[in-house]
Amino acid sequence: MKILVCISNVPDTTTKIKFTDNNTKFDSTGVQWVINPWDELALTRALELKDDASTGVKSVTVGHVGTASADPTIRKALAIGADDAIRVNIEPTDAYQVAAQLAEVVKAEQFDIILCGIESSDFNGSTVGSMVAEFLDYPSVSAVSGLNIEDGEPVITREIDGGKEIVNVPAPFVAVVQKGVALEPRIASMRGIMQARTKAIKVMEPVDVDVLTEVVTFEPPQPKPECVFVEEDNPEKLIELLQNEAKVI
Amino acid sequence: MSVLIFTENWDGKFKKLSFELVSYGAKVAEMLGTSAVAVSIGNVADDELTKLGKYGAKKIIKLEDELFNIFDNKSYSAAIAEIAQKEEAQVIIIANNNMGKAIAPRISVKLKAAIGSCVSKLPLSTEPFVVYKKVYSGNAFAHVELKTDVKIITLAQNSFDLIESSNEATIEQASVDVNESMVQTKIKDVDKQTGKLLLTDAEIVVAGGRGMKSPDNWTPIFELAELLGGATACSRPVSDEGWRPHEEHTGQTGKIIAPNLYIAIGISGATQHLAGVSSSKCIVAINNDKDAPIFEAAQYGIVGDAAKVLPKLVDAVKEVKSK
Ligand SMILES: Cc1cc2nc3c(=O)[nH]c(=O)nc-3n(C[C@H](O)[C@H](O)[C@H](O)COP(=O)(O)OP(=O)(O)OC[C@H]3O[C@@H](n4cnc5c(N)ncnc54)[C@H](O)[C@@H]3O)c2cc1C
Numbered sequence: 252m253k254i255l256v257c258i259s260n261v262p263d264t265t266t267k268i269k270f271t272d273n274n275t276k277f278d279s280t281g282v283q284w285v286i287n288p289w290d291e292l293a294l295t296r297a298l299e300l301k302d303d304a305s306t307g308v309k310s311v312t313v314g315h316v317g318t319a320s321a322d323p324t325i326r327k328a329l330a331i332g333a334d335d336a337i338r339v340n341i342e343p344t345d346a347y348q349v350a351a352q353l354a355e356v357v358k359a360e361q362f363d364i365i366l367c368g369i370e371s372s373d374f375n376g377s378t379v380g381s382m383v384a385e386f387l388d389y390p391s392v393s394a395v396s397g398l399n400i401e402d403g404e405p406v407i408t409r410e411i412d413g414g415k416e417i418v419n420v421p422a423p424f425v426a427v428v429q430k431g432v433a434l435e436p437r438i439a440s441m442r443g444i445m446q447a448r449t450k451a452i453k454v455m456e457p458v459d460v461d462v463l464t465e466v467v468t469f470e471p472p473q474p475k476p477e478c479v480f481v482e483e484d485n486p487e488k489l490i491e492l493l494q495n496e497a498k499v500i
Numbered sequence: 501m502s503v504l505i506f507t508e509n510w511d512g513k514f515k516k517l518s519f520e521l522v523s524y525g526a527k528v529a530e531m532l533g534t535s536a537v538a539v540s541i542g543n544v545a546d547d548e549l550t551k552l553g554k555y556g557a558k559k560i561i562k563l564e565d566e567l568f569n570i571f572d573n574k575s576y577s578a579a580i581a582e583i584a585q586k587e588e589a590q591v592i593i594i595a596n597n598n599m600g601k602a603i604a605p606r607i608s609v610k611l612k613a614a615i616g617s618c619v620s621k622l623p624l625s626t627e628p629f630v631v632y633k634k635v636y637s638g639n640a641f642a643h644v645e646l647k648t649d650v651k652i653i654t655l656a657q658n659s660f661d662l663i664e665s666s667n668e669a670t671i672e673q674a675s676v677d678v679n680e681s682m683v684q685t686k687i688k689d690v691d692k693q694t695g696k697l698l699l700t701d702a703e704i705v706v707a708g709g710r711g712m713k714s715p716d717n718w719t720p721i722f723e724l725a726e727l728l729g730g731a732t733a734c735s736r737p738v739s740d741e742g743w744r745p746h747e748e749h750t751g752q753t754g755k756i757i758a759p760n761l762y763i764a765i766g767i768s769g770a771t772q773h774l775a776g777v778s779s780s781k782c783i784v785a786i787n788n789d790k791d792a793p794i795f796e797a798a799q800y801g802i803v804g805d806a807a808k809v810l811p812k813l814v815d816a817v818k819e820v821k822s823k
């Protein structure tokens with residue numbers, strides 16, 4: 252069984268978000284790039300499954316659509332334990348375009364399980380994973396917070412309103428994962444970092460795909476008005492403000 | 501031409517979210533000079549369906565085949581895509597929740613329709629068609645042009661006010677070309693809490709952080725939530741410590757919510773926490789450190805020891821509620 256983990260390369264979560272070129276481009280000066288947090292959990296779970304011989308998982312590959320500038324992030328994934336990586340060499344600008352490229356990667360290499368994160372922390376699309384499934388006509392399960400393989404069959408936990416369902420779909424399939432799928436992201440060991448240097452990042456040239464969306468401009472959030480402070484021994488005042496000014500209770 | 505709105509139901513009932521979607525869809529239809537059509541999948545009684553009309557749907561299409569009793573991403577998206585084509589939908593509107601995120605992207609690929617996800621305002625313009633969406637986990641917004649003839653919008657919860665009208669809708673039964681073999685999801689087990697107010701549905705949320713010091717101090721948080729008819733939540737370290745269940749953790753890696761009122765008690769207001777709650781209409785912070793970043797996001801604040809402030813606040817709410 253082969254797993255592909257699709258990773259998105261995103262600014263570290265503590266990055267101060269700024270734009271340049273008249274608010275049309277993200278300002279990446281001084282930004283530290285990391286594996287998207289959910290993709291890190293997906294990778295961790297894939298490696299846990301591979302560690303358990305009973306699952307039959309033989310390899311974990313990471314897939315990325317992006318330019319060579321993402322290679323350090325891909326190396327990080329290799330250092331954490333992925334066996335190899337495939338990068339499709341095109342600047343990602345649109346979910347449809349990214350998903351179409353990832354689908355080509357799957358067609359070329361035939362994976363049994365494709366893992367994507369629920370959203371990228373930069374574009375907040377929540378779209379690429381399920382799009383990949385549709386391009387391939389594979390079943391997909393979303394909001395996945397648990398993934399196991401028992402007797403060769405996937406056992407998938409998905410979150411539904413107010414609870415969970417345990418579901419099964421036939422492989423090959425796409426699972427769009429969120430928190431819970433692994434508890435803590437696995438970190439690279441010294442040995443992993445050394446080994447990563449010799450692991451392969453295969454570069455694929457992109458196929459020709461239409462881009463369906465375009466960011467016209469970015470907008471920093473509206474500055475919030477100053478906080479109104481209420482004396483600690485006067486909670487009645489707070490309630491009055493919530494009732495009469497904010498009108499929320 | 502039409503604007504098609506997919507309205508999910510919960511055990512045969514709609515929620516405020518469904519009415520938000522229809523209100524929004526009706527407005528988009530108005531902008532485009534066309535009419536709003538709602539699609540409901542599963543068993544919903546006609547008097548429940550009629551409610552969608554009150555928010556501006558001119559027609560309601562119901563699809564009741566028992567094939568849809570199992571939520572399967574492929575069959576649901578195929579059904580909606582087919583109806584969208586029959587109705588010549590220019591825009592398809594879907595909630596940006598678990599179900600919406602599972603099917604909207606599939607419909608997008610099927611119809612080659614550009615998708616604007618987690619949208620929180622009406623389109624900024626229709627020619628070109630530009631939507632307003634959250635990016636960088638709430639640290640910015642983007643104006644995104646959807647360049648295809650058919651467009652899909654997934655609407656963020658609690659971002660659009662309900663608009664009632666005197667409109668009456670017609671109800672139509674639909675059938676689609678979806679069969680058993682397409683449904684590949686098999687449900688093995690369900691673990692559902694019933695009767696409890698869901699964090700994602702709550703209009704008021706009372707949340708505690710590490711500043712609460714111990715799980716034994718949670719009683720006033722429960723009381724406050726109960727009195728206000730709200731749900732309880734927590735920061736990530738609180739759920740990591742096992743003080744509160746994981747379902748309650750809000751933030752970038754937890755639940756993303758947008759209640760009317762979010763009361764953060766003993767929560768510092770780290771960017772990762774705010775990423776999950778900053779869309780709340782009103783944030784109240786109680787913290788003993790006047791420089792805590794949560795006060796930058798808050799509309800109202802009390803600087804003080806939670807252990808002392810909370811009981812007084814609970815009493816004050818009791819007082820008001822008893823009037
Ligand atoms: C990749 C990543 C993802 C993350 N995702 C999330 C997430 O989704 N959600 C999340 O919450 N965190 C998340 N975090 C963690 C986040 O960075 C913070 O560490 C966390 O939110 C802090 O929780 P806290 O505010 O409860 O605790 P602390 O930061 O310890 O703050 C406690 C606060 O309580 C106040 N306090 C102390 N005593 C009292 C008292 N007696 N009365 C009143 N106030 C008092 C203090 O002044 C302080 O402001 C994430 C971190 C990373 C790196």
Ligand SMILES: Nc1ncnc2c1ncn2[C@@H]1O[C@H](COP(=O)(O)O)[C@@H](O)[C@H]1O
Pocket residue numbers: 256257258259260287289290314315316317343346349353366367368369370371372374375376377378379380
């Ligand atoms: N450029 C990319 N390369 C590889 N995978 C990606 C890329 N962008 C997004 N993904 C995957 O799709 C998921 C959701 O991204 P998004 O739809 O942008 O929110 C991410 O968590 C990744 O698993």
